[in-house]
Amino acid sequence: DIQMTQSPSTLSASVGDTVTITCRASQSISTWAAWFQQKPGKAPKLLIYKASSLESGVPSRFSGSGSGTEFTLTIISLQPDDFATYYCQHYNDYSWTFGQGTKVEIK
Amino acid sequence: QEVLVESGGGVVQPGTSLKLSCAASGFSFWKYGMHWVRQVPGMGLEWVAFMRNDGYSRYYADSVKGRFTISRDNSKNIFYLQMNSLRVEDMAIYYCARDDFGGHSKPVDAWGQGTLVTVSS
Numbered sequence: 001d002i003q004m005t006q007s008p009s010t011l012s013a014s015v016g017d018t019v020t021i022t023c024r025a026s027q028s029i030s031t032w033a034a035w036f037q038q039k040p041g042k043a044p045k046l047l048i049y050k051a052s053s054l055e056s057g058v059p060s061r062f063s064g065s066g067s068g069t070e071f072t073l074t075i076i077s078l079q080p081d082d083f084a085t086y087y088c089q090h091y092n093d094y095s096w097t098f099g100q101g102t103k104v105e106i107k
Numbered sequence: 108q109e110v111l112v113e114s115g116g117g118v119v120q121p122g123t124s125l126k127l128s129c130a131a132s133g134f135s136f137w138k139y140g141m142h143w144v145r146q147v148p149g150m151g152l153e154w155v156a157f158m159r160n161d162g163y164s165r166y167y168a169d170s171v172k173g174r175f176t177i178s179r180d181n182s183k184n185i186f187y188l189q190m191n192s193l194r195v196e197d198m199a200i201y202y203c204a205r206d207d208f209g210g211h212s213k214p215v216d217a218w219g220q221g222t223l224v225t226v227s228s
Binding site for chain 1: 142144151152153154157159164166168169202204208209211212213214215216218219220221
């Protein structure tokens with residue numbers, strides 16, 4: 001089974017900062033990676049799919065990159081609404097695997 | 108507007124059973140594969156199971172294989188999760204989600220609001 005290892009687990013940042021979250025797959029997954037944002041009491045929200053495609057309606061300050069085993073989510077000019085937990089995910093046509101999550105908190 | 112509404116959560120004892128439902132509306136349910144995902148409050152996301160739109164192909168996480176069964180009723184637009192031999196570690200919020208891999212190469216394009224399952228003696 002493919003494992004997704006996400007880092008860091010917690011990230012302290014200020015409004016206006018640029019932050020990067022990394023996810024490593026235990027084996028090559030091509031570009032079958034996605035990123036989600038989740039806020040307390042809410043279902044996850046898809047931000048990025050196919051490693052770098054921005055989901056409709058998601059602000060352009062969010063971007064994804066990577067292929068194979070290394071993936072990154074970058075948030076440029078962090079906004080107050082961006083303080084949340086972020087998850088990477090490997091997906092295919094029959095199963096999903098999530099990373100452990102990264103909590104982005106206010107410094 | 109696609110809507111997914113989970114129900115059936117509650118408090119149960121270890122070793123017992125519970126059946127969750129996910130009622131779908133606003134779209135052609137029979138066209139889509141469906142997932143269950145769970146989350147212990149305050150913890151990470153765990154994929155549980157997936158069923159293709161054909162109602163036959165089913166896939167499970169190792170942690171639930173042999174204890175949980177997914178099914179669907181395309182005539183009623185409902186997706187089910189039958190949970191047997193429940194354990195304390197199954198306690199979580201259970202979400203259903205609509206698969207979008209075949210449509211747009213995305214993992215998902217709709218989520219329910221979740222239903223809480225508490226397993227405690």
